[in-house]
Amino acid sequence: KAGVTQTPRYLIKTRGQQVTLSCSPISGHRSVSWYQQTPGQGLQFLFEYFSETQRNKGNFPGRFSGRQFSNSRSEMNVSTLELGDSALYLCASSYRGQGTEETQYFGPGTRLLVL
C-alpha cells in the first residue's frame, strides 16, 4: 500500500495570504488528523476528520480550517497567515481514528514558511 502523501512538501507565503495543504491517506483509511509542529510548541493537534465530518478539534484559532472529501482525502486551510504559522504540518491517517487502539500513519509533512 502507498503511504500517506502530503502536497506540497514546501511552501513559502507572506503574511496575510492564505494557504491550502493537501493530505491523501492510506487507501481504506477513513480518519485523517492534522498536526502542527514548531520548535517552541512541539507537536500540537489541529483537528481530525472522519468520514467527511470534523470529529475533534484542537485549540487553534478559526483561521485554521479543514475538510475531508468522500475519497477521504483531506485539505487544511490557513487564512490570514501570521509569522507564527511557520511550521511543519503533518497529517496522519488510520482506519477508525483517534480514541481507538489503532496506530496512526504519518505523512512526510508540509514545511510552511511565512515571511
Add this chain to the structure above:
Amino acid sequence: KQEVTQIPAALSVPEGENLVLNCSFTDSAIYNLQWFRQDPGKGLTSLLLIQSSQREQTSGRLNASLDKSSGRSTLYIAASQPGDSATYLCAVSPYRKTSYDKVIFGPGTSLSVIP
C-alpha cells in the same frame, strides 16, 4: 488535563551502548501509548504501540514498557547504532467513554549516537 513530558531532552551516546528514554504522563486514563521516531525535517514513524492493558512491546532492538499507575513509559534501545540518531517522541491517546480525545505528544528526546 493530560500532559506528557520526556526526559532527557537530548542524549548523546557512543555506538554500541544500551540506552533508555523516559516518558511521563499525568492522567492514567489512556487507550494506548505510542513511541515514534522523527528524522530531521521529516514525518513520524511509528515504532511501538502499547495498549493500556499491556505492560510492554518489543520490536527488534527496541523494547517499550508501560506502567499506567505511575504514568510512565520507557523506551529501551539495545546496542545503539548511528542510524538510531533521531528524535523520539511518545504520545498518549486519552480514554474517554463518551467522546474521542486528541492524541497528546511529548516534546521529544533528541538522540545522537556517535560512531
